[in-house]
Amino acid sequence: MMTMTTTTTTMADSNFTVRGVSDTARWVAYFRAQETLRSDALFRDPLAARLAGEHGFHLANTLADGNKHEWAWVARTYLFDRFISRAIQEGADLVVNLAAGLDARPYRMDLPASLQWIEVDLPDIVSYKEEILEKEKPHCRLERVSLDLSDEQSRRDLFGEVNSRATKVAVAAEGLLMYFTPEEVASLAKDLAAGQRFQNWVIDLASPGQLRLMQRTTGKQLSEAGAAFKFGPPEGADFFVPYGWQPREVQGLLKTAAEFKRAPAELLSLLPEPKGKFGGYPWTGVCLMDRR
Numbered sequence: 001m002m003t004m005t006t007t008t009t010t011m012a013d014s015n016f017t018v019r020g021v022s023d024t025a026r027w028v029a030y031f032r033a034q035e036t037l038r039s040d041a042l043f044r045d046p047l048a049a050r051l052a053g054e055h056g057f058h059l060a061n062t063l064a065d066g067n068k069h070e071w072a073w074v075a076r077t078y079l080f081d082r083f084i085s086r087a088i089q090e091g092a093d094l095v096v097n098l099a100a101g102l103d104a105r106p107y108r109m110d111l112p113a114s115l116q117w118i119e120v121d122l123p124d125i126v127s128y129k130e131e132i133l134e135k136e137k138p139h140c141r142l143e144r145v146s147l148d149l150s151d152e153q154s155r156r157d158l159f160g161e162v163n164s165r166a167t168k169v170a171v172a173a174e175g176l177l178m179y180f181t182p183e184e185v186a187s188l189a190k191d192l193a194a195g196q197r198f199q200n201w202v203i204d205l206a207s208p209g210q211l212r213l214m215q216r217t218t219g220k221q222l223s224e225a226g227a228a229f230k231f232g233p234p235e236g237a238d239f240f241v242p243y244g245w246q247p248r249e250v251q252g253l254l255k256t257a258a259e260f261k262r263a264p265a266e267l268l269s270l271l272p273e274p275k276g277k278f279g280g281y282p283w284t285g286v287c288l289m290d291r292r
């Protein structure tokens with residue numbers, strides 16, 4: 001059993017429904033907490049159980065398919081860790097984590113103390129996180145920004161400021177783009193690419209087939225809470241090319257999980273991944289992109 005804290009549970013939490021898109025952050029933190037309990041964990045996030053809280057634990061166990069596909073969440077975290085580390089090794093001195101949610105990488109990764117790390121998310125989840133992590137010490141220079149990333153002017157102002165403060169900027173957006181329409185994703189991509197010092201962007205991406213699958217399962221409840229799944233472009237990672245981003249490495253979650261012997265036996269027949277566009281094939285992956 002995971003250790004649960006009730007210190008941040010309020011009356012509003014008592015029925016453990018999804019109250020909006022930020023609750024998905026609690027749900028994801030649940031999987032990091034579960035991974036941390038394993039003797040063969042691919043990463044350890046000792047703060048995840050506290051951050052997920054009772055609400056995250058219940059969401060995972062009540063959403064349709066909410067506690068399934070642990071392998072996929074773990075592979076996603078693993079790949080983001082790998083690509084972010086690579087960007088830092090290649091000289092990034094500032095990481096911007098868009099929609100950071102309850103991610104605790106600044107506390108659990110081996111990072112240069114001089115690295116600047118900026119987390120961006122909606123105000124409620126930022127204040128919840130600050131309360132929980134008040135006494136914890138990050139391994140780098142961490143700041144948090146409360147911002148609605150769909151507010152174009154505010155995000156452009158932020159990206160402009162970030163650009164002026166760094167030599168090389170790496171951006172991460174884990175579990176965000178699927179909640180945006182293709183037009184919104186394109187606009188965000190262009191705004192990020194406008195920063196001359198923005199070098200890399202790490203994203204996760206679903207195929208059209210995977211998007212439809214998710215819309216039919218967990219997506220139904222999330223949609224009712226205003227957090228519908230919307231983005232699974234037919235072009236795959238090439239979607240980003242016209243908006244200033246060149247995919248450098250794309251790794252599928254199932255393939256990655258299989259390498260670690262974590263993929264469920266019933267899904268192994270889906271491997272190897274098809275070549276070219278994925279179309280109806282159920283695929284999710286993580287992509288490291290370079291600014292063109």
Ligand SMILES: C[S@@+](CC[C@H](N)C(=O)[O-])C[C@H]1O[C@@H](n2cnc3c(N)ncnc32)[C@H](O)[C@@H]1O
Nearest residue numbers: 022024025028099100101122148149150174175
């Ligand atoms: C699935 S969670 C992922 C959180 C974190 N990146 C992780 O992987 O654990 C989605 C996150 O997107 C954030 N989010 C969604 N729409 C947003 C917006 N318009 N502006 C800022 N954050 C947003 C939510 O608040 C939530 O924290």
